[in-house]
Amino acid sequence: MTGKFQAPKGVSEYFPPRSSHFDFVLRTLTAPALAAGYELIELPIFEDTELFTRGVGESTDVVSKEMYTFEDRGGRSITLRPEGTAGVMRAVIEHNLDRGQLPVKLFYRGPFFRAERPQAGRYRQFYQFGIEAIGLNDPQLDAEVIAIAFEGYRRIGLKNFSLHLTSLGDSESRASHRSRLMEYIDSLDLDEETRNRAKKNPLRLFDDKRPEIQKLMAQAPLLLDFLNDESKNNFGEVQDALSSIDIPFEINPRMVRGLDYYTGTTFEFVHSGLGAQSGIGGGGRYDGLMSTLGGQDLSGIGFGLGIDRILLAMEAEKIELPIANYTDLFVIALGEPARKRAFVMIQELRNQGFVVEQSYGDRGLKGAMKAADKSGARFSIVLGDAELSTGSVELKEMATGQALSVTLSALAKTLAEKSR
Numbered sequence: 001m002t003g004k005f006q007a008p009k010g011v012s013e014y015f016p017p018r019s020s021h022f023d024f025v026l027r028t029l030t031a032p033a034l035a036a037g038y039e040l041i042e043l044p045i046f047e048d049t050e051l052f053t054r055g056v057g058e059s060t061d062v063v064s065k066e067m068y069t070f071e072d073r074g075g076r077s078i079t080l081r082p083e084g085t086a087g088v089m090r091a092v093i094e095h096n097l098d099r100g101q102l103p104v105k106l107f108y109r110g111p112f113f114r115a116e117r118p119q120a121g122r123y124r125q126f127y128q129f130g131i132e133a134i135g136l137n138d139p140q141l142d143a144e145v146i147a148i149a150f151e152g153y154r155r156i157g158l159k160n161f162s163l164h165l166t167s168l169g170d171s172e173s174r175a176s177h178r179s180r181l182m183e184y185i186d187s188l189d190l191d192e193e194t195r196n197r198a199k200k201n202p203l204r205l206f207d208d209k210r211p212e213i214q215k216l217m218a219q220a221p222l223l224l225d226f227l228n229d230e231s232k233n234n235f236g237e238v239q240d241a242l243s244s245i246d247i248p249f250e251i252n253p254r255m256v257r258g259l260d261y262y263t264g265t266t267f268e269f270v271h272s273g274l275g276a277q278s279g280i281g282g283g284g285r286y287d288g289l290m291s292t293l294g295g296q297d298l299s300g301i302g303f304g305l306g307i308d309r310i311l312l313a314m315e316a317e318k319i320e321l322p323i324a325n326y327t328d329l330f331v332i333a334l335g336e337p338a339r340k341r342a343f344v345m346i347q348e349l350r351n352q353g354f355v356v357e358q359s360y361g362d363r364g365l366k367g368a369m370k371a372a373d374k375s376g377a378r379f380s381i382v383l384g385d386a387e388l389s390t391g392s393v394e395l396k397e398m399a400t401g402q403a404l405s406v407t408l409s410a411l412a413k414t415l416a417e418k419s420r
Ligand code: HAM
Pocket: 082, 083, 084, 085, 114, 116, 121, 122, 123, 124, 125, 126, 127, 128, 130, 131, 132, 258, 259, 279, 280, 281, 282, 283, 284, 285, 301, 302, 303, 304, 305, 306, 307, 308, 309
């Protein structure tokens, strides 16, 4: 039935049974981050607009076309967060988290908002799991961040993905490349708008989807060929560290990330089963972001992984999950005295850690048995007047139909033994 209201266009929503996969993905991605000492940071969904225009950069589609920006009741310009890194940096600076031991290691998860044209795998509200390691520039930290994402995907069971890697070098390398790239771009016959984009960030043209621009850019000088010795060594060490822990990667010198703050190591995870929206995660180092936002001049590195796309990738790979809503016992109580007794017993069993469901209301035995079947519970019991007076029930194993007579007082113990 179509009700009066529908969800806004292009938002992702999760309800049973798929919501258990969503939950599984988040929990699974979090575990390797916790193992590496990252701690939760929970931030507002909306921030001052300027945080993103400054932090993410005006040459990006994210800032120039896709932000949900509005004026609040106090006349302030507010934007629904399109990504997580700028907000994390704002909070680190504001709360002096960078004044203690470095690096500061944080993880976050939640909804993000970009007013994109909706299609499969591209939403206006989407979910990310992200981490940021702030305050140190060490190739091992770059490799650690990548390894955390890789291990998360592996634990989820994903196989058909690859890691694309490049380096945007330090500021000296970028400056020497930029002047050569601008010379090259100036020699091209481009429309005014494209030329203006190139002035803000010439790397953006590598990401232009128009075939004629792609053709022109095929001959353009690549940043990777302009790395100075220090940047080259640094990138070499990141690659060696990844190889030492058997993480395969492809160098992709044409990769352009959609946000302007990147420097040094940058990466994307690409899944082969998703069509056009194949990026299941990406990230990189950002040298200047913190000082741009008014903080210390510290480097950082992190990633954002797209939960929605990871779910689609799992489905594309037909990954089966362990039963999410496991139920130990289904209780059918018949008659008022039994219902009262069952209510108390059920709470006690649940408090001891068993997953217990029951039939509600006065459905009669037949309807209640159907509900017990549907629940997927491992065992069921029927509690009526007779069972109340004898103090014992038949514990029925649903899969086999086998029943065992158990006293009510020994029920928890028997369930515990059976589930071992
Ligand atoms: P991003 O590449 O813009 O990076 O987004 C990260 C991931 O979010 C993408 O790889 C994709 O899986 C998912 N994603 C992005 N937009 C959408 C969308 N419209 N619908 C569905 N999924 C989407 C960042 O956001 C950076 N903050 C990552 C980072 C953290 N870099 C350093 N630290």
